[in-house]
């Protein structure tokens with residue numbers, strides 16, 4: 082086939098002529114432009130539609146934000162709205178009074194100054210003074226109202242964020258996405274709703290003043306309010322554009338921002354202070370922080386520079402239009418078509434109108450920007466947990482009478498490819514001490530998390546005396562269990578409070594607290610403290626006393642023991658204890674656990690040997706079961722590990 086060349090030989094608005102030379106024909110593509118134009122306008126239209134759609138999609142947040150502010154500060158919001166309306170009308174009064182004063186002065190000067198003429202002028206001046214004073218007074222009152230309102234809103238938002246943080250699944254805390262969301266939700270959330278309200282308020286207030294000013298200006302020509310509007314449009318486009326750009330930048334940099342916070346935390350907190358010194362990691366993390374900040378700062382500064390330049394351009398256009406309108410008005414005065422009072426009124430009204438228009442558009446831009454940011458807060462507040470109460474819960478048992486059963490459980494952590502437990506079966510008989518031993522990563526702690534319903538298994542079920550755990554109200558189930566976690570929390574509070582936190586429902590008295598401390602082997606440690614049970618623990622607050630790892634562990638054990646739950650789960654309860662303390666503790670524990678069911682997850686065979694039943698776990702499966710002697714006789718994993726631990730000891 083001959084190769085053809087394609088050349089453009091001419092075009093008009095309506096048609097395009099294309100010559101395909103090898104065929105010697107000139108093909109006129111009639112109405113091609115029309116089609117292209119249509120397509121462009123369609124594209125423009127759909128772009129505009131998209132913009133409007135994305136703008137409108139933020140609108141529900143406006144309603145939600147108002148609702149949030151309303152819930153937080155009803156009375157103050159009403160006062161605020163009334164003040165705004167009054168403040169919106171006051172500038173118009175000022176402009177009118179200015180005209181009256183100038184015109185009365187000109188008239189008085191023309192006919193000669195007399196008492197008759199001066200008194201009304203003085204009244205007008207006094208009125209003007211009154212209006213200005215009222216503006217000041219209302220302004221001050223309004224700023225106070227805003228402070229009250231925003232403090233109430235801040236606290237209400239904290240409440241909502243805390244409530245949601247407690248409500249979401251435990252799994253959320255293990256995803257970076259959750260932290261990004263939380264970071265975004267709380268970073269600006271405290272001031273955005275009030276800012277949104279303030280912007281909307283100013284929008285209304287400025288709107289009222291502007292409409293009144295526009296009405297005043299219309300008497301000099303309809304084109305003047307139109308010129309006002311046009312002069313500020315470029316600024317509006319700049320505001321909208323940069324609000325979106327700033328927001329997108331903020332979204333994009335959340336992970337980097339969080340990482341910089343993390344470095345900041347490592348550099349300033351106690352948890353990392355020792356390692357940073359010993360391994361000389363200070364400079365390393367400081368330079369990591371600085372380089373991240375440099376990158377973020379450069380991007381932010383660049384964005385701000387472009388915004389300033391765009392604002393400068395928009396300001397220049399506004400200035401040109403103002404100059405034109407003023408020149409026209411001066412010309413009108415010279416032509417004696419308007420009075421000097423009119424010129425004063427015009428100047429004031431146009432000037433104020435332009436400032437108002439700019440701030441009105443700025444308000445609109447800020448409303449838009451605040452809505453974008455608030456979207457994150459509302460998205461966060463809408464996170465729905467998966468581990469929830471059943472629609473028709475079963476009556477929660479008071480005790481464990483028969484057994485807990487893991488039946489064909491398969492479980493993998495959200496986002497993980499590897500199954501932590503596969504087709505897993507286990508029975509925990511009531512009233513027994515059951516030890517679970519096994520290598521790191523065998524799945525021991527996972528059992529604990531499933532039992533407390535921090536997660537639900539993907540397959541199979543766990544039953545409590547035959548009742549599926551998912552059929553019980555979560556809170557009731559958790560009240561049946563007391564847990565000592567592998568890394569318990571060291572609360573910076575008094576010893577008594579640290580222990581009492583184990584069961585707030587029981588409002589524990591000192592005798593119960595001391596009993597729990599005795600059982601955990603913590604009583605002697607507490608007796609040595611300066612104020613015994615009233616001693617403040619931790620170094621976060623003045624006067625606090627620091628404990629060793631093992632001492633903290635015993636306080637946490639006491640907290641777990643305080644809760645009179647039928648099931649006790651202990652995850653590595655003696656990992657921070659010396660062997661003497663461990664033997665002593667074990668004695669007490671076996672006594673305390675009598676009549677209750679206990680699951681002890683441990684690497685220490687000295688603990689495991691005291692259990693009624695020992696399960697050996699490996700790779701998410703139970704590989705051996707029996708009491709200590711039976712497992713030794715079996716001569717497999719347990720027996721080998723026992724021997725090697727005994728040799729080491």
Ligand SMILES: Nc1ncnc2c1ncn2[C@@H]1O[C@H](COP(=O)(O)OP(=O)(O)OP(=O)(O)O)[C@@H](O)[C@H]1O
Pocket residue numbers: 255494495497499501519520521522523524525526527528
């Ligand atoms: N939050 C998590 N997300 C993804 N995988 C996890 C998570 N927690 C644990 N795993 C994985 O699940 C498996 C079982 O972990 P688990 O913590 O139950 O082990 P373990 O027997 O308690 O170990 P250790 O004795 O070290 O405490 C491991 O392979 C671990 O890597």
